[in-house]
Amino acid sequence: MNKFYxxxxxxxxxxxxxxxxxxxxxxxxxxxxxxxxKGREVWxxxxxxxxxxxxxxxxxxxxxKPGAFVSKIxxxxxxxxxxxxxxxxxxxxxxxxxxxxxxxxxLFKILAANKDIYLKKYSGLYCVGCEKFITxxxxxxxxxxxxxxxxxxxxxxxxxxxxxxxxxEENFFFxxxxxxxxxxxxxxxxxxxxxxxxxxxxxxxxxxxGAEDISISRLKSNNSxxxxxxxxxxxxxxxxxxxxxxxxxxxxxxxxxxxKNKFKKLWPADVHIVxxxxxxxxxxxxxAFLMSAKLPLFKKLLVHGFITIEGKKxxxxxxxxxxxxxxxxxxxTDPVRYYLLREIPxxxxxxFSYQKFxxxxxxxxxxxxxxxxxxxIALANNMDFPDDLKVLxxxxxxxxxxxxxxxxxxxxxxxxxxxxSIWELIKFGDRYVNASRPWETKDKKTIFNLIVxxxxxxxxxxxxxxxxxxxxxxxxxxxxxxxxIKKIKPLFPKIESSSFN
RNA sequence: CGCGGGGUGGACCAAUGGUUAGGUCGGAAGCCUCAUAAGCUUUAGAAGCGGGUUCAAUUCCCGCCCCCGCAACCA
Numbered sequence: 001m002n003k004f005y006x007x008x009x010x011x012x013x014x015x016x017x018x019x020x021x022x023x024x025x026x027x028x029x030x031x032x033x034x035x036x037x038k039g040r041e042v043w044x045x046x047x048x049x050x051x052x053x054x055x056x057x058x059x060x061x062x063x064x065k066p067g068a069f070v071s072k073i074x075x076x077x078x079x080x081x082x083x084x085x086x087x088x089x090x091x092x093x094x095x096x097x098x099x100x101x102x103x104x105x106x107l108f109k110i111l112a113a114n115k116d117i118y119l120k121k122y123s124g125l126y127c128v129g130c131e132k133f134i135t136x137x138x139x140x141x142x143x144x145x146x147x148x149x150x151x152x153x154x155x156x157x158x159x160x161x162x163x164x165x166x167x168x169e170e171n172f173f174f175x176x177x178x179x180x181x182x183x184x185x186x187x188x189x190x191x192x193x194x195x196x197x198x199x200x201x202x203x204x205x206x207x208x209x210g211a212e213d214i215s216i217s218r219l220k221s222n223n224s225x226x227x228x229x230x231x232x233x234x235x236x237x238x239x240x241x242x243x244x245x246x247x248x249x250x251x252x253x254x255x256x257x258x259x260k261n262k263f264k265k266l267w268p269a270d271v272h273i274v275x276x277x278x279x280x281x282x283x284x285x286x287x288a289f290l291m292s293a294k295l296p297l298f299k300k301l302l303v304h305g306f307i308t309i310e311g312k313k314x315x316x317x318x319x320x321x322x323x324x325x326x327x328x329x330x331x332x333t334d335p336v337r338y339y340l341l342r343e344i345p346x347x348x349x350x351x352f353s354y355q356k357f358x359x360x361x362x363x364x365x366x367x368x369x370x371x372x373x374x375x376x377i378a379l380a381n382n383m384d385f386p387d388d389l390k391v392l393x394x395x396x397x398x399x400x401x402x403x404x405x406x407x408x409x410x411x412x413x414x415x416x417x418x419x420x421s422i423w424e425l426i427k428f429g430d431r432y433v434n435a436s437r438p439w440e441t442k443d444k445k446t447i448f449n450l451i452v453x454x455x456x457x458x459x460x461x462x463x464x465x466x467x468x469x470x471x472x473x474x475x476x477x478x479x480x481x482x483x484x485i486k487k488i489k490p491l492f493p494k495i496e497s498s499s500f501n
Numbered sequence: 502c503g504c505g506g507g508g509u510g511g512a513c514c515a516a517u518g519g520u521u522a523g524g525u526c527g528g529a530a531g532c533c534u535c536a537u538a539a540g541c542u543u544u545a546g547a548a549g550c551g552g553g554u555u556c557a558a559u560u561c562c563c564g565c566c567c568c569c570g571c572a573a574c575c576a
Binding site: 011014018021023202274275277278305307321343356359363366367368371372373376378420423431434437440490491492493 | 505506524532534537538541542
């Protein structure tokens with residue numbers, strides 16, 4: 001089987017896309033490109049999660065109809081594709097009645113047919129922010145206003161510090177409790193992989209306590225902006241709706257035979273990439289849905305962390321926010337990709353700061369890769385290479401070692417470390433130039449070896465920095481079987497002084 | 502006693518019950534001049550506090566102090 005089906009989570013459209021989701025897309029893009037490079041038939045899916053009360057309220061606030069509002073945000077998300085040179089093959093929107101709704105409803109029907117769905121009356125305090133019920137015990141009190149001693153508001157959601165709404169309704173419930181133990185053993189046996197290990201442990205300890213049944217629908221009167229469940233007064237709860245995108249997008253629920261074949265070919269997904277906040281939905285609820293529907297489970301869940309900005313949480317109110325579009329405009333695509341992939345550990349939280357960005361840019365990109373490419377190309381420019389040049393064994397071995405390390409790091413979802421090992425090869429190249437002094441000797445063998453290193457660097461960085469890789473490739477030309485080196489502009493002009501200090 | 506993560510050179514991070522605790526950035530000195538004032542080499546500089554286990558603790562255990570996350574707006 002040579003296919004490789006990889007997804008991001010689908011981003012919630014209550015606000016324009018930000019740097020965090022951009023990170024997820026870029027990480028996924030690296031894995032997609034890497035697997036294409038390895039000759040696999042890659043299908044890279046992303047999309048938008050467009051239903052729910054929060055979206056409806058955000059639309060009202062913006063003075064737009066929900067449909068118009070979500071389309072506007074979805075377009076912004078789609079714009080990330082060319083700005084960050086992303087290579088997704090498909091984009092699914094959960095408001096898409098043709099592509100998504102049939103699949104989501106089919107999943108619901110199958111779960112119901114398998115007797116895993118039942119009706120239950122439920123009353124309780126519902127927090128719109130969390131989109132879930134919270135218990136009285138969870139409620140907290142918080143002082144309000146500047147004089148914290150005076151006014152105290154009680155009965156607040158501990159997360160959003162807002163008063164939850166009292167809701168009494170009858171909803172459809174899914175028998176998650178039936179599947180907890182099975183999922184636990186699948187994760188334990190590593191048939192279902194969760195990376196990194198710390199996240200795997202987190203889920204295992206959660207499952208140990210036992211998973212409870214979950215509500216999977218809402219009253220239409222409370223949540224009109226959702227997929228209506230036929231013959232009922234309910235709409236699908238956001239998670240059954242959202243999670244089913246991974247199958248609906250590849251043809252599940254569609255009747256045309258080409259869609260059926262597509263689903264047969266692509267499902268199960270090889271990798272889902274998600275943020276740490278939605279790990280439970282993906283590591284517990286989603287496998288349970290799939291088991292109930294007797295569909296094969298996805299193979300791997302990669303969990304990334306969050307980005308802080310100058311050490312602080314992303315925060316619109318105190319200006320801790322980075323607009324991915326502005327960032328790309330100021331620094332270009334590949335430098336931003338590089339920073340996010342190198343400075344933020346793929347499987348952990350990381351920090352963004354302009355100072356660190358410019359440091360990384362100058363040392364790694366301008367002085368590192370850019371300068372190595374410049375000196376190599378300058379040495380080789382207009383040189384006539386004989387046909388019988390061979391690569392030095394030592395260099396071949398060194399390149400092979402890098403390649404193996406990169407494979408290993410990517411496989412364990414440590415993209416930052418993969419990049420670090422590529423940069424060690426650059427350092428090796430610099431040392432080799434200094435030691436062999438080709439500007440003095442004009443030795444063609446030495447210079448050819450340098451070109452080989454540069455050529456391999458270009459291939460190694462392709463998943464990470466596709467545009468830069470292409471630029472280097474263009475400098476190394478084979479014309480009628482002869483190697484010709486063409487001068488190129490500096491890959492990364494140095495940033496001289498920062499406007500952010 | 503909510504749960505969890507963490508305190509290692511100036512900054513960020515790594516490994517480790519046992520000679521000189523490793524890397525990157527930054528600092529200093531030297532080399533080189535092909536290259537984007539880039540590159541290479543060398544070098545200075547570090548375990549939060551207190552106790553315990555041990556022949557030996559940065560590592561294991563206990564206590565304390567401090568920071569952060571779970572936990573506004575969010576992935």
